[in-house]
Amino acid sequence: MSGNSNNQAYKDLRVVVLAGGVGGAKLATGIAAVMPPENLTIVVNTGDDFVHMGLTICPDLDTVMYNLAGVNNTEMGWGRQGESWRVMESVKAYGGPDWFNLGDLDLGAHLTRAQMLNDGLSLTAVTQHLCQQLGIEPTVLPMSDHPAPTMIETETAVLPFQEWFVKERWQPVAKNIQLPENSKSTRDVALALQKADLVIIAPSNPFVSIDPILNCYPIQANVMDLPRAVVAVSPIVGGDAVKGPAAKLMREKGLDVTPVAIADYYGDLLDGFVFDVQDKGLKGSFSVETRCVDTMMVDEASRIRVANDVLAFAYDLTQ
C-alpha cells in the first residue's frame, strides 16, 4: 500500500497536525521525529481546559508537550515521568478536591502557566514559553487563546468536559456534545493554516478533540480550503477506540463503530484517510482515498513508521 512514497519528499512541505490528547500526542511525536521543526505546527484542542483549584489546566496541550519532550509517563499513559504526589496527598488531607490528579512535576507547568496568564500573556505565548523550557522545537499552538469549553449533555446534567471524562469516567450517556457558538482561533493558527501544504488530523476523538478545534472560527473553513491535502487517521481500530470514549460516543450517536463511519463523519473535509490493517476488509466502502497501514503506535519506531506512512500518503495526494 505504501507505493513509492518512502522518499520523505514530504519533508519540504509545511505540515499542520490537529491533535487532541494521547493519540494525537503519539502521532505528533512521530511526525516531529521525521519533519524539520520549522515545517511542523501542531494545533491542539483546548476544549478540555478547565480552571481547577485556581489553575488553568490544559490536559491536551500538556499531553502533547510531554510527549514531544519525551518526559511523558509511559506507564500511566498520561502525565510526567518520575511523577510524585505530595501535593495531592496534602490537598486530600485538607479536604480539597481529589478527583483530578495533579502530580508535583505537572503542577510546575500549571503554576508557571497561571502566573504568565495572570501577567497578561496569551495561552499561545505561555505555550511557546513552556515548549522552549522543555526543548520542543516544532510549534505547538492552542486552538484558541480564550476558553472554549466543550460541555457534555447527559440525562441529568450538562457537565464540563473533565467532570464527565475524569470525575464520571465518561460513563454517563452523552446525549449531546455542546461546543461554544462563538469560539475564535488565533492569528498564529490562521497563519500556519495559510502556509500549510498538508493538514493531518490525528487519530484523536472526532467529537470531543477534533470538532472543538474545527469549531474555532475560521479553522474549519481554512482546513477545507487551503491545504493541498487533508488526511485523517482513524481512531477506531478493530471495532473499538484505541483509547478513550470514541467508540462509546459513536454508539450513542447511532453510528457504526468503524473507520468508514469516521471517514464519513469528516466528509468533504478529507482528501485522504488512513485506517488500520486490522480493518483491511472494510476498504471498499470508503468514499475517499485511503491507505491501510499498521497504525498502532506502541514505541518510538512504530510512531515514526506511522508518521512516515501518513505523510507519504498525504504527499502522494498532492502529486
Next chain:
Amino acid sequence: MSGNSNNQAYKDLRVVVLAGGVGGAKLATGIAAVMPPENLTIVVNTGDDFVHMGLTICPDLDTVMYNLAGVNNTEMGWGRQGESWRVMESVKAYGGPDWFNLGDLDLGAHLTRAQMLNDGLSLTAVTQHLCQQLGIEPTVLPMSDHPAPTMIETETAVLPFQEWFVKERWQPVAKNIQLPENSKSTRDVALALQKADLVIIAPSNPFVSIDPILNCYPIQANVMDLPRAVVAVSPIVGGDAVKGPAAKLMREKGLDVTPVAIADYYGDLLDGFVFDVQDKGLKGSFSVETRCVDTMMVDEASRIRVANDVLAFAYDLTQ
C-alpha cells in the same frame, strides 16, 4: 512582677488576639494552650496576602494555623514540618517565578483555598474549613474577607508587601507604608470584639502586621472602646526586633528602637504593655501600665509561660 495573677482566672474571659506571622503565631499558640478554645479568637493580618501563580497566598494565616496545629517547621521558622520542594523544582525548570518558596505540603492548603474561594466561599469560611481539617479548636479569623494589601513605598517603587519582604529581603528603605483607605473587617471579627473581655496585641510588627488589622474598619474603634483591657506585647527586645524588619522600620521612621517607643506608638489604644526582662531598666518612662517578664518564646513551655503572664496581667487590669 507577676502579683497574684497566676490563678488563671482569665480563663473565664473572652480573649481576642491580634496577630501577624511568627511572633503572633507563637503567642497565639501559647494562649491556645491555656485558654478554653470557645473563649479564644485570633484575628490575623491578611495585608501580606497576594496572588501568586494563580493562588491566593495568606502567609500570616498559614503561619498561625501551622503553629496552632503543631505542624509548623521549627527548623526553617516558617512553613510546614517535613516539607518537600518537588513542585518548586519543577516551577524553576519551567522558568516560573522562584522568589517565593511554596512547599509541596503547603501547596495543598493554597490549592484547597483557591478552589473554595473560586467556589464563592469567603476567606473566613475557607479559614474555618482549613482549621477544622488541621484540628484547630480556637477560632481563627482573617482581618477581612477582601484583599487589603499593604504596600511598601521605597525610593524607587511602590511594592506589594511580599515583593518587599521576601523578594527584596526587606532591604529597600521603606519611605512609607501604604494601607488601603477603605478596607473593611468582617461580621465575625466585629462579633468577637463585641464579646471580648481582653484584646491581646501579639509581639508582631506594629507597622506591617498590627496596623493593617487596625486599619480594617471598625477594628480600631472597637478595640479602643469595647474590651475591658487591651494589652500589647513588645516585639522589640534588647534594642532589636526578635525577628523581621520592625527595628529597621522604626529607625527609618526616626523612632527609638525601644519597647517604650512601641508602647507610645500604640498610645491610647493600650491599657497595658508587656516588655522583656532584658529591657527592665527602661520601665520608668512608660506612660501605660506595664509588666516586665521573660517574653522569649523558644519552646512550648516558654510560650505557655508568656501566655500565662500576659493574660494574668490583662486580667489584673480588669479588676
